Amino acid sequence: MTTSIIPLAVVTGASNGIGYELAKQFAKNGYDLLITATGSNIEEVAKEIAQTSKAEIETVQADLATYEGVETLYNKIKSLNRPVDAIAINAGVGVGGDFARETDLQDELNLINLNVVSSVHLAKRVVKDMLERGKGKILFTSSIAAIMPGPFEAVYAASKAFIQSFSLSLRNELKDTGITVTALQPGPTDTNFFHRADMDDTKAGASPKDDPAEVAKQGFEALMAGKESVVAGSIMTKIQSAVAKVLPDGAKTEMHRQLTEPGSAN
Numbered sequence: 235m236t237t238s239i240i241p242l243a244v245v246t247g248a249s250n251g252i253g254y255e256l257a258k259q260f261a262k263n264g265y266d267l268l269i270t271a272t273g274s275n276i277e278e279v280a281k282e283i284a285q286t287s288k289a290e291i292e293t294v295q296a297d298l299a300t301y302e303g304v305e306t307l308y309n310k311i312k313s314l315n316r317p318v319d320a321i322a323i324n325a326g327v328g329v330g331g332d333f334a335r336e337t338d339l340q341d342e343l344n345l346i347n348l349n350v351v352s353s354v355h356l357a358k359r360v361v362k363d364m365l366e367r368g369k370g371k372i373l374f375t376s377s378i379a380a381i382m383p384g385p386f387e388a389v390y391a392a393s394k395a396f397i398q399s400f401s402l403s404l405r406n407e408l409k410d411t412g413i414t415v416t417a418l419q420p421g422p423t424d425t426n427f428f429h430r431a432d433m434d435d436t437k438a439g440a441s442p443k444d445d446p447a448e449v450a451k452q453g454f455e456a457l458m459a460g461k462e463s464v465v466a467g468s469i470m471t472k473i474q475s476a477v478a479k480v481l482p483d484g485a486k487t488e489m490h491r492q493l494t495e496p497g498s499a500n
Contacts, residue, residue, distance in 0.1 A: 240290075242316050244268045246298060246307070246356070247278050247325030251425030252375060254416075255450030256322045261287035263454070268314065270294040270307050271325070275359030298325050299348040304355045311360070316443040320371040320457065321360055323353050324418075328390045330439075331496060342389045349393035352499030357404065361413065368412040373457045374401040376417040378465060378475045383483065385491040387431065398463075405462060418453035420444065437492065440499035444468050 243260040247253035249271035257269050269276060269283075269291065280291040294310045296303040310475050311318060325347045331337040353374065364370030377391075380398035384391025398417055405415035422428075423446050428439035444467035456464035465475040478486045492498060 241319035242264050242266050244318055244321040245322055246270050249273055249279050252446050252450050253324040255447045256324060258283055259450050259454040266290040270296055272297050283316035290305045298352040299344050308359045315316055317367055318360055322373040323356055324375040328387055328427055330387050330431040330433035333388045345389055353397060364413050365411060370413045371457050372415045374417050376419045378419050378421045380431050382478050382486040382490050386494040391494050414460040416457045416461055419463060420449045420463045421467045423449050435499050436494050437498040438494050444471055
């Protein structure tokens with residue numbers, strides 16, 4: 235295997251939002267990058283990051299909601315003939331609306347495939363390679379939605395609860411291996427998430443949001459420190475998470491509803 239003194243990081247969903255900012259954090263802190271997204275603009279993203287860092291950046295355009303897309307990414311990883319020192323499994327999507335009367339089944343199945351299935355698939359591939367080295371860092375982008383049921387984004391919240399549980403379980407399994415696993419839990423963040431999820435008319439969609447650059451910085455620092463998880467973003471996000479953890483399920487479900495019910499922005 236070719237050796238390099240420069241560590242390599244893989245970031246999925248890197249074309250915008252938190253993923254883009256995570257990629258910038260890795261590049262800024264001395265990592266080379268392999269970044270991926272569904273759209274062809276990933277090439278432009280690579281050029282932008284390269285202009286402000288010394289990182290060598292490889293790209294993959296792949297739809298990770300498909301089995302073939304994940305395999306395409308993993309084959310690219312193997313072709314580099316370099317170990318993955320860190321990976322941010324970040325790609326995800328939301329779907330907002332009334333589950334029984336509004337949302338589309340295919341959109342929700344695609345959400346499960348991207349948020350859940352691809353995360354398990356990619357982790358399964360990469361973690362075995364890390365085990366051979368006895369070294370590696372894995373960051374899963376979870377959400378504060380993972381700690382509360384999510385009316386009007388029911389499938390999304392459930393997917394993030396899965397990721398949170400999976401991340402903590404995997405961390406425990408790997409505790410004596412030299413590999414650390416960290417769950418990044420952002421709150422509402424200023425990305426295109428709410429628009430893509432058709433949630434512009436919700437209180438969460440219309441309210442001020444956290445800076446994705448700050449969320450990514452806190453996530454990166456937690457990953458480097460080997461922390462179990464980090465609620466990233468503003469003080470208000472951290473307070474909201476702390477309150478939700480002590481509320482009974484019914485109360486925090488209703489709290490979530492007030493943020494995500496269609497028309498609640500009015």
